[in-house]
Amino acid sequence: MFVLILGVCLAGIAATAQEPCFNKMTPLVRKAACAASASARALPPRGGEAITAFVRADPAVAADVFSANGCSVLDSSGDIFIVSVPVGRLAALSAEAAVSRIEASSPCSLTMDTTSTVINATPVYAGRSLPQAFTGRGVVVGVMDIGFDLTHPTFLDTAMSACRVGAFWDMLDPDTIGSGLPVGRDYVGAAEVAVKRHSTDGLLQTHGTHTLGIAAGSGYDSPFRGMAFESDICAVSNAVTDDSVFIDPEDIYKYTSATDALGFKYIFDYAESRGKPCVISFSEGSIAAYGSEDSLYSAYLGRLTGPGRIIVASAGNESVRDNYVPKPAGKPAAGSFLFSFDSTARLMVQSDGPFSLSLLSYGVNVTDTFTIVSSPAAADAPSEFTVPLQGGSHSCKVTVTRRQSAFAPADSLFDIVLSCDVPITSLDPLAVVVEGARSAVSLGCISPAMFANALAGEEWADAEMSHNVLAPGCFPGVITVGATIHRTAVTNYLGQYLENSQPGRNDGVLAYYSSVGPTFDGRTKPDVVAPGTNVVSSYSSYYEEYNPDAPDTRGDVGRFSYNGRTYSWNCNTGTSMSTPVVAGTIALWLQARPDLTPEEALDALAHTCRHPESGLEYPNNRYGHGEIDAYRGLLYLLGIDGILGVSHAQPQHLRAAVTRGGQLVIGFSEAPSSPVTVRVYSLSGRVEVTEELRPDGQSSASIDVSALPSGVYVVQTDSREHGFTGSTLVRR
DSSP: OEEEETTSOSSOOOOOSSOOOGGGBOHHHHHHHHHHHHHHHHSOOOTTOEEEEEEEEOTTTHHHHHHHTTOEEEEEETTEEEEEEEGGGHHHHHHOTTEEEEEOOOOOEEOOOTHHHHTTOHHHHOOSSSOOSOSSTTOEEEEEESOOBTTOGGGBOTTSSSBSEEEEEETTOSOOTTOOSSSSEEEESHHHHHHHOBOTTTTTOOHHHHHHHHHHOOOSSSSOOOSSTTOEEEEEEOOOGGGGGGSOGGGGGGSSHHHHHHHHHHHHHHHHHTTOOEEEEEOEEBOOGGGTTOHHHHHHHHHHOBTTEEEEEEOOSOTTSBOEEEEOTTOOEEEEEEEOSSSEEEEEEEESSOOEEEEEEESSSEEEEEEEEOOSOOOOSOEEEEEEEGGGTEEEEEEEEEEEOSSOTTOEEEEEEEEESSOGGGSSOEEEEEEOTTSOEEEEEOTTOEEETTSSTTOOOOOBSOSOOOBTTTSTTSEEEEEEOOOOEEEOTTSOEEEOOOSSOOSSOBOTTOOOOOOTTSOOOOOEEEEOSSEEEEEOHHHHHHOTTOGGGGGEEEEEEETTEEEEEEEEOSHHHHHHHHHHHHHHHHHHOTTOOHHHHHHHHHHHOBOSSTTOOSSBTTTBTOBOOHHHHHHHHHTOTTOTTOOSSOOSSEEEEEOTTSEEEEEESSOOSSOEEEEEEOTTSOEEEEEEEOOTTOSEEEEEOTTSOSSEEEEEEEOSSTTOOEEEEEEO
16 A cells, blocks of 8 residues: 655655745646756756746736746736746746745637527517617627637628628737737738638637627528627637647647636727627636636636626536535545546545545455545645556556645645556546545546446445536636527438437426536536527538538538638537527627626526526526526616516517617517507606507508607517517617
């Protein structure tokens, strides 16, 4: 049995002129510092290698500290700085008394037709061919993602003459000459964006084309229109784990969570320069690592958002595996078995007191493979050792890193990485067990590895599926979105019926893959859910051209030609799709309330969301406040949801709009056989016009409202006949 007492560095960094303070660093920063130290011993340093990181420092002396260490400040908010740090200076910077923390985490991974009807958004923009009340006009919708086709006609203006993408920062663009940005370059204005055509990764990726279409696409002569289809657009193509092929190895540390934070700021700055409110959709995420790696990221985004500045992020698609073992204080031990088709696995442990962790091999006999015993020592360098398995026929390298929690200083955090010489599934079953009766301990397993309960007999079956909301969705200042399922199948452009349902209910309940809370510090997440299964939106023509046999192109439900290129509408599934639904909805709300804050948006969700499952308390860690209702939320924010006589839902068989001449036109999809009473309310709740319509088989009827002042009005229609009762908003 191997026993490791944490606090003793078995294999760390050799002593240097300046000892690093590892307790100030997150794992990625430590890794960069270790690599720099090893490189300095073996080779001359490479001058251009730097890491983009958050640094918390005393603002009074920060400028001098950064200058002395060759750092470039990219942005700052109070005592939080985003800094480009030469990796060779990380040790020295961490030793500065004015610096209390250095954070960066690895890049994220990736996580519209009937959607608008499902979430009650249709009355918000009340028909394509008539004037609409709320369409996102005057609001900037920002999307940070990968794989953008900027030429897709769904991103053109209503005149089909210019792209609505007003600015585009491509972080992977190799042409950096003249760029003032830390990575890549940007393109500002329709002319420059038109020249760019697609993101650098646009031949291999298409995710951003799809999510941007859901949030803001016009639909271009199709039913697949996005939520805020007349909004302005600002997009950022960032780097994710799948984009490593585009990044020079010397630049790998330039693409971190801090770089993504600069992407959010870029979008907000663009909107501010146009004097417009902004909502950002972010359909990516990374393992939250108990929040310890991202305390400054979370605080920075909290400071970045505010009135007219809202970030919406996906919860993740992590609810497909058991990933979490809780051991409350008073319980002697808890554990589960490790399962992975890969040879590596990453575990995370958080504890508020002493504990031990054992890896037990269930072969012919149960043996202690190794045991980690915690100690009160401070955080230290990574410790590495090799453990023989199965009588020495196999081996596993174990790397253990201890650090202090950024959120709960009394807690201890441990990263444990197992690297075996064969896939873990090829070994005898390995149980991971935490013990310590007086301590509350939690054990997490990072995807793609997972826990498997009772893999050998009935022992160790404590794993559950929870605490898997990704960062930044787990942050308090971000509106986090899970996914529901409504559509169970589509028919593709070849006439093939493609079913994608889930066992049990499919009527708007939570999708099986949607991540659930709580967060590791006990907050309820997600905040809201929206349709995310089988959502149809735009796809990149460049991706389809260069990957004609890619399996996902089978999900194309339609293809069409425009300006000599072939474009498509494609069906995708995930919280990546539900997130822009919510972001686009909030854009409609921002059109009505440009100073809307994230807290006010959450308040609207709390009062107006649909509750998919009865018998649950809301908010909860599955649905948050429930499924978003665009129209009810808008009525609530305008202060008219409580007007007696005004419905919270749309009429099914009619629509209303006001012409430029001041005529309120009521159009009927089916001619009513009974009279329809029309009342026009001002936002104060006063009835301005009342009239009874007897269409007598006509497809439309008009009411003169030219005497009303300009503004937004509620049109309430009532009839004894089903489908003609409801309300909608119009703009006079």
